[in-house]
Amino acid sequence: MTPATSYDDLPPGITDQTRYYTNAYIVRDGRILLGRKKRGIGLNYYNGFGGKVEVGESSVQAARRELEEEAGITAPLVQVGTLLFTKEGIEWTFHINIYRAEEYEGEIVETEEMRPEWFPIDQIPYGQMWGSDKYWLPLVLSKKPFIGRTDFDADNNLKKWWFGHEYDGGVVSA
Numbered sequence: 001m002t003p004a005t006s007y008d009d010l011p012p013g014i015t016d017q018t019r020y021y022t023n024a025y026i027v028r029d030g031r032i033l034l035g036r037k038k039r040g041i042g043l044n045y046y047n048g049f050g051g052k053v054e055v056g057e058s059s060v061q062a063a064r065r066e067l068e069e070e071a072g073i074t075a076p077l078v079q080v081g082t083l084l085f086t087k088e089g090i091e092w093t094f095h096i097n098i099y100r101a102e103e104y105e106g107e108i109v110e111t112e113e114m115r116p117e118w119f120p121i122d123q124i125p126y127g128q129m130w131g132s133d134k135y136w137l138p139l140v141l142s143k144k145p146f147i148g149r150t151d152f153d154a155d156n157n158l159k160k161w162w163f164g165h166e167y168d169g170g171v172v173s174a
């Protein structure tokens, strides 16, 4: 059988190891719910709520579980994008499905992992977020399905990126 990938043919920066993650945003009444990360990679960055997809789970099941674990709420999440994230020194690619919802149930709570905070959508703290989010979060807000790739160095500086989405009848790079 032909292998799915050949090392000779891989695009630069990609390995054949992939790990699956999720990231979810609640957008409601002109505001977006972000969480300030309290531990791990991306400490103190504002982000959506999400994490690793566990064995036996679908991506959307993982997204719902992580939202509940990290913010205490449930929501009818719909996928809006996919991000391939690489970081120098990490040998796998993070495949992150991005979700959004306009409604939620439950009471938003601070957890061990995240401190939730609402931001007006014209005051998103991009300076305290992963460097590529300013390019693709607007696509989440406008519900434009997208796919993208972001390559970071070991110090979390954004080195290269590409986002594609469809609009006005064509596919463009944002």
Ligand SMILES: Nc1[nH]c(=O)nc2c1ncn2[C@H]1C[C@H](O)[C@@H](COP(=O)(O)OP(=O)(O)OP(=O)(O)O)O1
Binding pocket: 021, 022, 023, 040, 041, 042, 047, 048, 050, 051, 052, 085, 094, 096, 130, 131, 132, 133, 150
């Ligand atoms: N908003 C974002 N923009 C971006 O460019 N990369 C992001 C991102 N959110 C997460 N990533 C990347 C960086 C990070 O190393 C990886 C996994 O992110 P997470 O914060 O979800 O991981 P965690 O290790 O906290 O997962 P769990 O422990 O399962 O919650 O995905």
